[in-house]
Amino acid sequence: MTQRRDLSDALARECGVQLKIAQDGTVRCRDLGQRKPLGRDRQLARLDELGYITRRQALEPTAKRPRGSYRIADPFFRFWFRYVFPNRSRLERGRTNDVYGELDTDLDTFAGLAFEDCCREWLGRYAPPDALPNSEHLGSWWSRDGQVEIDVVGTTKNHYDLLASCKWSQTAKPSVLGELLAARDHLGGRATHARLIIFARGFDQRLIEQAALEDVTLIPAHQLFA
Numbered sequence: 001m002t003q004r005r006d007l008s009d010a011l012a013r014e015c016g017v018q019l020k021i022a023q024d025g026t027v028r029c030r031d032l033g034q035r036k037p038l039g040r041d042r043q044l045a046r047l048d049e050l051g052y053i054t055r056r057q058a059l060e061p062t063a064k065r066p067r068g069s070y071r072i073a074d075p076f077f078r079f080w081f082r083y084v085f086p087n088r089s090r091l092e093r094g095r096t097n098d099v100y101g102e103l104d105t106d107l108d109t110f111a112g113l114a115f116e117d118c119c120r121e122w123l124g125r126y127a128p129p130d131a132l133p134n135s136e137h138l139g140s141w142w143s144r145d146g147q148v149e150i151d152v153v154g155t156t157k158n159h160y161d162l163l164a165s166c167k168w169s170q171t172a173k174p175s176v177l178g179e180l181l182a183a184r185d186h187l188g189g190r191a192t193h194a195r196l197i198i199f200a201r202g203f204d205q206r207l208i209e210q211a212a213l214e215d216v217t218l219i220p221a222h223q224l225f226a
Helices: 002-024 029-035 038-050 075-092 096-125 174-191 205-214
Strands: 053-057 068-072 137-142 149-156 159-167 195-200 217-220
Touching (some): 053 137, 068 075, 096 149, 096 195, 149 174, 174 195, 174 205, 195 205, 205 217
Parallel strands (some): 159 195, 195 217
Antiparallel strands (some): 137 149, 149 159
16 A cells, blocks of 8 residues: 555656546547647656556547547546545645545545446446347547537447446436437437446436336346346
């Protein structure tokens, strides 16, 4: 643990800005050369090579140059840069309860990133092929302006055959389905026949009823890797 803490301190001093960008995913790869000196861009590439961060691409069936963003790959660093690094001053003053309160409120959001990875892994390796599409490629997608994002998308040839929302909330609400339907409409004709899936720990009864009407598959978290 001490070695990891020392290493994360070193990374914060050398590349803290990049790692913050990688964590929240708001800066896309094509912007890096414009916003940061070339040396910092090389630092990102080096961190990617070492496995501390990973580059995600917006999966599109026909994109020649897919959009990308960096995200912290190591769960320890992801936690450290989200909760410890920005709160070190308060933690050093002993205000641990304040920081813990904020952490507890945000923890579902933080865990949601790992849950997305689990859902994507399950779809790629363990999903029953007779019930769900056997997509050629799995990834995620977001619009150029960042206003629309889909946690998991699957593509086969030149169309989307799977769109999924992953919610690490105790109970997914009907609004989750509304957002997924809106995202499908945003993709247009390439996603018209895509299978819609919602992963969550639990589902609101109204969502269960609406999902049945829209032929949307609901998969509870406890069924993954069971």
